[in-house]
Amino acid sequence: MVLFITLFLFTVFAFFQTLYIFVPLYTSKKKVKLYPRKEKGFSILIPMFNEMLVVENCLKGIFNLQYKNVEVLFINDGSTDDTFETLCNHLNLVKSDRPINGTLTQARIADIYRSEIYPNIWVINKENGGKADSLNVGIDYAQNELIVTLDADCILEPNSINEMNRTFSDENIIAAGGLVNIVQGFTYDGSKFIPHFKTPNLISFQVVRYLTGFYMNKITQAKLGSLTVISGAFGTFRREILILASGYRQTVGEDMDITLRIQELIGTVLKGKRVTFVPEAICYTECPTTLKNLFKQRIRWQKAFVDCIITYRKSFYRKMNFSVSTFILIDSLLLGTLSAYPILFIPMILLLSLNHIKLFILLFAISGSLAMLLNFATVIVSKRYGHVYGVKDSFLLLLFLPMEVMFFRITEVIFVTFGTIIYFFNRHGWSRSERIGKPIMIQNQINVHIRDPFGG
Numbered sequence: 001m002v003l004f005i006t007l008f009l010f011t012v013f014a015f016f017q018t019l020y021i022f023v024p025l026y027t028s029k030k031k032v033k034l035y036p037r038k039e040k041g042f043s044i045l046i047p048m049f050n051e052m053l054v055v056e057n058c059l060k061g062i063f064n065l066q067y068k069n070v071e072v073l074f075i076n077d078g079s080t081d082d083t084f085e086t087l088c089n090h091l092n093l094v095k096s097d098r099p100i101n102g103t104l105t106q107a108r109i110a111d112i113y114r115s116e117i118y119p120n121i122w123v124i125n126k127e128n129g130g131k132a133d134s135l136n137v138g139i140d141y142a143q144n145e146l147i148v149t150l151d152a153d154c155i156l157e158p159n160s161i162n163e164m165n166r167t168f169s170d171e172n173i174i175a176a177g178g179l180v181n182i183v184q185g186f187t188y189d190g191s192k193f194i195p196h197f198k199t200p201n202l203i204s205f206q207v208v209r210y211l212t213g214f215y216m217n218k219i220t221q222a223k224l225g226s227l228t229v230i231s232g233a234f235g236t237f238r239r240e241i242l243i244l245a246s247g248y249r250q251t252v253g254e255d256m257d258i259t260l261r262i263q264e265l266i267g268t269v270l271k272g273k274r275v276t277f278v279p280e281a282i283c284y285t286e287c288p289t290t291l292k293n294l295f296k297q298r299i300r301w302q303k304a305f306v307d308c309i310i311t312y313r314k315s316f317y318r319k320m321n322f323s324v325s326t327f328i329l330i331d332s333l334l335l336g337t338l339s340a341y342p343i344l345f346i347p348m349i350l351l352l353s354l355n356h357i358k359l360f361i362l363l364f365a366i367s368g369s370l371a372m373l374l375n376f377a378t379v380i381v382s383k384r385y386g387h388v389y390g391v392k393d394s395f396l397l398l399l400f401l402p403m404e405v406m407f408f409r410i411t412e413v414i415f416v417t418f419g420t421i422i423y424f425f426n427r428h429g430w431s432r433s434e435r436i437g438k439p440i441m442i443q444n445q446i447n448v449h450i451r452d453p454f455g456g
Contacts, residue, residue, distance in 0.1 A: 009335070010363055016331045017370045023220040024381045031280060035162045036169045039069040041144030042161055043239070047134035049077040051152035052086050054286060057183075059090055061155035061283070062121070067162055071120040073138045074152075077107075078128030087123050091115035098122065101143070104136035104247035112141075131232075132248035139242050147242060149255075151233045155183065155284045157193075163281035164236045174241045175262050175275045177227070178234035179214045181387075182207045183284035193284060197393040197400070202294065204400050205408040206287045211387070212378045215279060219381070222277035226323035228263070228332070229256045230275065234283040241265070251311075252428060253304020260312050260328075264319040279385050295415065302337075302419025307427060309333055337416055371405040 044062070048055060055074075062072055076084050087093065096114035107129030115121040126137055135149060146168055150156065160178060167176050185207040186193040197204060221227045230237075232255030245261045248254045259275065266273050288294040309328070316325040379397070389397060 006360075006363075010367075012330060013335050014366070014370060016335065017374060019224075020216045020220050021370070021374050021377045023223055024216050025377050027223055028215075028219055028279070028381050028384060030385050031166075035166055038169075039067065040146055040165050040168060042067070042070045042146045042148055042164070042236075043138070043142035043144040044070060044072045044148040044150055044161075045075065045135055045138030045142065046072065046150050046152050047075045047077055047131050047138070048079060048083055048152045049128070049131070049134075050079045050081045050083060052079075052081045052083045054153035055083060055086055056090065057155050058150070058152050059087075061157075063118075064158045065156060065161055066158045067165070069144075070161060071143060072118075072122065073141060074121070074123045075134040075138050076123060076125045077130070077134045078126065084123070084125065091121055091123070092117050093123055096122075098141055099143075100140050102136075102140035102243060102247075104243075105133070105140045106136070107133050109137065130250055132250045132254045135254065136247040139239065139247055142239060145239055147237045147239050149232060149235050149237070150283065151285060153286045154180070154233050156234070157282040157284075160234075160281045160283060163278050167276065167278050167281070168236065168238070172272060172274050173276055174266075174270065174273045175230055175235065175237045175259070176281075177218065177230035177275075177277045178236070178281035178283055179218075179277075179279045179385075180210060180231050180233045181282060181284050182210050182287045184287060184289070186284065195387055195389055195393070197389060197396040200289075201400070201403070201408075202291060203287060203289065205404055205411075206294070208375065208378070208397075208401070208404050209412075210287075211382050212374060214277075215381045215385070215387075216374060216378050218277040219279060221327060222275075224323050224327075225274065225321065226327040227275045227277060228259060228324060228328045230259045231255055233285050234281070236281075237262075241270075251304065251307055252300055253307060256304055256308050257311070260308055260315070260320070260324075263321070263324050264312070264315050267315075267318075267320045267324075295418075298412070298415035299419040299422055302416050303423040303427060305332065305337070306420055306423040337420055368405055371409065372401060375401045375404065 046058060051058075074087060076087075092115060093113035094116055096112055098112050098114075107127045110125040110127065113123040113125070115123075122141075124137060124141060126134065138149075139147060146164070148161070148164070164176060164178070167173055181193075181195075182203065183193075184199055184203050185197070186195055188194070197207070199207065218227065235255065237258075241262060242248075242258070244265060245258060249257050249261075251257050262275060266275070288297050312320070316329055
């Protein structure tokens with residue numbers, strides 16, 4: 001019986017791995033950059049809590065946007081450090097009035113400020129209410145039809161909003177995720193970010209996992225209509241959809257939660273609408289630099305996943321379509337959590353029965369080979385979208401990939417295991433990772449042309 005379960009799980013695992021390898025390989029191709037003439041209005045929402053160390057980098061990304069019809073709302077969620085003072089120094093803020101368009105807000109708004117230098121950049125000071133409440137505040141005050149949610153440690157590529165504008169020219173698209181890169185895996189030459197692989201092993205591991213997660217997993221899920229998470233680091237939504245979904249729920253994983261609620265709407269009242277992934281729309285985020293902070297981050301992610309599984313347990317295959325339900329229950333829950341990767345079953349069964357040792361060694365070898373093949377496919381697909389390493393960095397990457405498969409992936413099993421257990425004892429604990437805030441040297445030239453919807 002144990003042997004049968006092992007073979008069944010391994011077969012399912014191999015099936016999903018094969019999808020993640022070959023769907024992107026045979027379907028992904030970078031689009032020619034022909035942007036629509038009409039620029040839709042975008043409101044970029046940036047929730048902040050004690051982001052003094054990183055908000056300057058975020059600002060530099062905003063300043064370099066090559067898009068006109070955009071407004072930016074920083075929502076200061078009761079920060080106790082110098083986050084607000086840092087914004088004041090760069091934006092020359094003055095108190096202002098701004099009309100509110102919704103009723104999602106819960107926490108009290110203290111003051112609203114507007115930049116005298118960049119009239120479409122606003123700062124909303126509010127009492128501490130959490131990230132979800134901050135996003136709801138931003139939705140309430142946003143003036144444009146499209147909402148971009150951006151983490152305060154993220155740096156947008158200059159053409160990222162142009163790419164989202166092109167995507168949302170399709171009226172059936174109601175939400176889209178952007179691609180998130182690890183900023184420590186890049187250098188800046190004065191005009192663009194250039195990938196490199198001369199990083200500590202812990203960061204290299206995260207670089208590889210982000211590349212695989214976005215270029216392979218999300219491309220596959222988007223193609224099959226089964227996207228379950230639009231990353232909170234960089235996502236875009238039609239404002240009316242967020243209102244229809246009643247805004248963000250106060251939870252440890254608000255990005256997955258809002259994505260699944262939108263998938264519920266697609267499965268019930270918004271038939272024919274779609275959620276997609278835009279690999280050409282890029283931002284750069286800071287990753288944890290210590291094992292302790294990485295543990296905090298991944299525990300939080302796993303707690304968010306378990307919370308969503310429990311919250312939406314009655315919606316799978318009922319309110320959500322077959323593809324979404326299958327990917328989250330089979331690939332994410334069964335393979336990713338309950339079995340904590342089928343590879344772990346191999347040594348377990350070896351202890352129970354040595355009669356099948358050759359079979360399990362074979363399964364272990366196949367698992368490792370599939371993982372390596374996925375990594376090689378990631379290098380190919382990411383290259384198509386411009387993520388190209390030089391000769392030395394490519395050599396370092398190839399040397400690192402076996403270590404990533406044989407060692408670092410085991411740490412993910414630990415994260416999943418602990419995160420699932422901890423959820424039932426402390427389901428709402430945030431476990432925030434520490435910010436590093438390494439300065440990113442971006443040109444001082446301001447290329448953004450910001451439209452003022454109020455005539456200022």
